[in-house]
Amino acid sequence: MRLSLVSKQQLVSPQVKIQLSKLVNKLLSKYTDNIRKVNVTLAQKASKKCGPLTMCQVDLVMPGLPMLTVKAGGKNMAQALNRALQNAKQIIASKYLLHTR
Numbered sequence: 001m002r003l004s005l006v007s008k009q010q011l012v013s014p015q016v017k018i019q020l021s022k023l024v025n026k027l028l029s030k031y032t033d034n035i036r037k038v039n040v041t042l043a044q045k046a047s048k049k050c051g052p053l054t055m056c057q058v059d060l061v062m063p064g065l066p067m068l069t070v071k072a073g074g075k076n077m078a079q080a081l082n083r084a085l086q087n088a089k090q091i092i093a094s095k096y097l098l099h100t101r
Contacts, residue, residue: 001028001035008043012077020081027085031092037061040084042077056080058088065095 003021005012012020024038039059047053053073058081060068070088074080 001025001032002037004037004039006039006041007077008041010042010044012042016077020077023078023081024085027082027089031089034062034092035060036063040081042080045073050075054080056084058084060088060092062092068092068095 003024005017005020020040024040025032028035028038037060039057039061041057041059043055043057045053045055053075054077055071055073056077058070058072060070062068068088068091070084070091072080072083072087074083
């Protein structure tokens, strides 16, 4: 599984990149054999209600399935990434259930 982490409009330190990559590996560990590539894009978005939000877009490339794109938002990078990966896990589980019948 290859991981690509891109952050728009803000710099990310190497320590934060390592933490985010560990989070991706931990949450998708069940599906690492089936995922070829993970693209993570983080960006800031202004919100009138709660200030700036971090938006996360996760693209998963899996053999035999179309590319899966999931978007989620959160107060910080870790929360946004965690939400997007949780949503991706649910979609992957339902897709694999549909294809194994």
